[in-house]
Every structure is written in structure tokens, then in C-alpha cells.
Amino acid sequence: MKFGIVVNEGPYQHQASDSAYLFCKAAIAKGHTVWRVFFYHDGVNNATKLTEPPQDDRNIVNRWSKLAEEHGVDLVVCVAAAMRRGIRDENLATGFRISGLGQLVEAGTLTDRLVTFGD
């Protein structure tokens, strides 16, 4: 099955990004495709390379970057939501790209399931 994912919450503050990541990993392990992850609302904060969590904690941003690199997952950050929150190309982590909400609509039309993580 081809999945699209929406992440609506920021990292560390909320479980949504963790759950979305674990869902993606599990889906891929089962042979499914995660075609795109769309980051919206505070979810755009998952895309900043400026995060530096303590050594003994998971690195949520790097984990997403690695998923993109290893499985070709398209990580898209909403431009309007990103600009509101200071996420720009200059501080974007590897594997993420900034684009418009049309990419979210497309994730709805071109996948079999669009799964949302957030409140």
C-alpha cells in the first residue's frame, strides 16, 4: 500500500512525530511504501537542523533525514506554516524540502491512505 503521512505537531513537545516515524518504519518493514510525509502546523519544527537534543535522547530530526535517505521518503514542509515559525531553507535539515499546501492535497489524491498524526 502507498501511504501519505501528515505530521501536525512539533518534536519532543508531543508524541505525534515519534508515532508518525514509528508508523513509517513499521509500514516500510512490512513492504509498504511511504510516499510522502507532509509537515504542517507546528510539525514544521521537525525540519530544523538547529535542534540539539541531549546525547541520551533520540534525535527526531536526524531520524527523519535518515528515513528520507534510506527509503526515498519525500519530506515536505508547508511553506506558509514554516515562514510563520522561522523555518527556512537556511536551517532546513537534510532530506526536507519546503513547498506549498498543494503537496498535501496531492498526498491525499495520489496515495491509498493519508494518515494524520497530531491532536
Added chain:
Amino acid sequence: MSDIKKFMFVNRKAPHGTIYALESLEVVLITAAFDQDVSLVFLDDGVYQLKKGQQTKGIETKNFSTTFRALDGYDIEKLYVEKESMEARGLSEDDLLVDVTVMTSKEMGALMEQQDVVLSF
């Protein structure tokens, strides 16, 4: 993008206090611009988004409630409000700033089942 799907946006949060409602509306407008079949649902505190007479000057946030009146200009005409949520908050259709279809939770469930994509904000 020729595929047309049925998109339902489920608005469950109060209009102010968090940004969900405002940013949801942005997705709604874009989805309609991409010629998709759009429905909007308002339940739980989401029914407050349609309340007449909102004034946001005091909290210095954008009063985007006027946008709901402009939705028919984007061919978005399917607006549904859950009866139980509306009544639990002491509201009636007269309190709302646009025409909506009021339906019960059960009817709403049936409508959700017909959708291709359900996004909850």
C-alpha cells in the same frame, strides 16, 4: 492532478487559542483550488468557529471567521455541523454565520464513511 477525491475536513477545535482552525481553513481553500470534492464538518468545540459576532481585537489575533462567508465563492458548499456538539454548547443554527446542514453524530459517521480522505484539525 486529474484524480478527484472526496476530502472531508473535520474541525474540532475552538477558532482561537490554537492555530489549528486558521491553518485548517488554508488547507480547505487550497484543496478546493485543486478541484477536489470538499466537505467541512464542525464538531466538538469546532462549532464555535462558525459563531456569529466574533471579535478578536482584544486578543490581537486575526478574525478569520469572515472567510467562512466567502467559501461559496470557492465552490465549497458542503458544510455540516454535528447536532449534539451544537446543542451541548447552547447554540442553534441562528447563532451561526453561514448556512449549514445539521446532522446527528450517527449521520455524520455515515457521511465520513463515504469519504476518500478525512483530515482532522
